[in-house]
Amino acid sequence: SQTIHQWPATLVQPVGSPLSLECTVEGTSNPNLYWYRQAAGRGLQLLFYSVGIGQISSEVPQNLSASRPQDRQFILSSKKLLLSDSGFYLCAWSGREAFFGQGTRLTVV
Amino acid sequence: AQKVTQAQTEISVVEKEDVTLDCVYETRDTTYYLFWYKQPPSGELVFLIRRNSFDEQNEISGRYSWNFQKSTSSFNFTITASQVVDSAVYFCASSGTSYGKLTFGQGTILTVHP
Numbered sequence: 224s225q226t227i228h229q230w231p232a233t234l235v236q237p238v239g240s241p242l243s244l245e246c247t248v249e250g251t252s253n254p255n256l257y258w259y260r261q262a263a264g265r266g267l268q269l270l271f272y273s274v275g276i277g278q279i280s281s282e283v284p285q286n287l288s289a290s291r292p293q294d295r296q297f298i299l300s301s302k303k304l305l306l307s308d309s310g311f312y313l314c315a316w317s318g319r320e321a322f323f324g325q326g327t328r329l330t331v332v
Numbered sequence: 333a334q335k336v337t338q339a340q341t342e343i344s345v346v347e348k349e350d351v352t353l354d355c356v357y358e359t360r361d362t363t364y365y366l367f368w369y370k371q372p373p374s375g376e377l378v379f380l381i382r383r384n385s386f387d388e389q390n391e392i393s394g395r396y397s398w399n400f401q402k403s404t405s406s407f408n409f410t411i412t413a414s415q416v417v418d419s420a421v422y423f424c425a426s427s428g429t430s431y432g433k434l435t436f437g438q439g440t441i442l443t444v445h446p
Contacts, residue, residue, distance in 0.1 A: 259434075265438060266437055266439050267436040269433060272433060313376075316432065317432025320367060321379070322379065323369075326376060
């Protein structure tokens, strides 16, 4: 069966520091992968998606970037975090529906 | 572009009451999909149901039921005989043919009191 792993679960980072969140999927090949963000008290917003290695599509302009160095690995990065980057980040892969990871709660201080 | 509206921000009920969560969607796609997800306090999103735009049959799964009406662009979710474990945030979402590119509503916080 397919599983999705996302880490770390929680992260507190100072403004201006770099960020790297990692997501890996097991049990499937060439999955479509997604990064979503949930701001406090709001719905989820799609940030990036990828249909293959090295292929990244950005849905909203922002301080973040994504990369897919391997088939089942999806990384969310930032060179310098802003306060507004705080939120709950969820990685997902899709088959006939989207399956989400456990999420990373990022607090930028 | 798609849009999903969940007008109910918070709902509070007492255990064993029935509760309906409303969802209204907007899309120009002829083929689209509608979803409900549950987000418990742990934060992960739990898939509940997917419906496609060509299937308006209502669906029942245990205490959960869904009513899809294209005429009113609605996809409502009913929990019968609610339980404390149903307390969570519930999201309605839509997509085109790419299932993972979801447009979410703002979510409804459901609190079931014992």
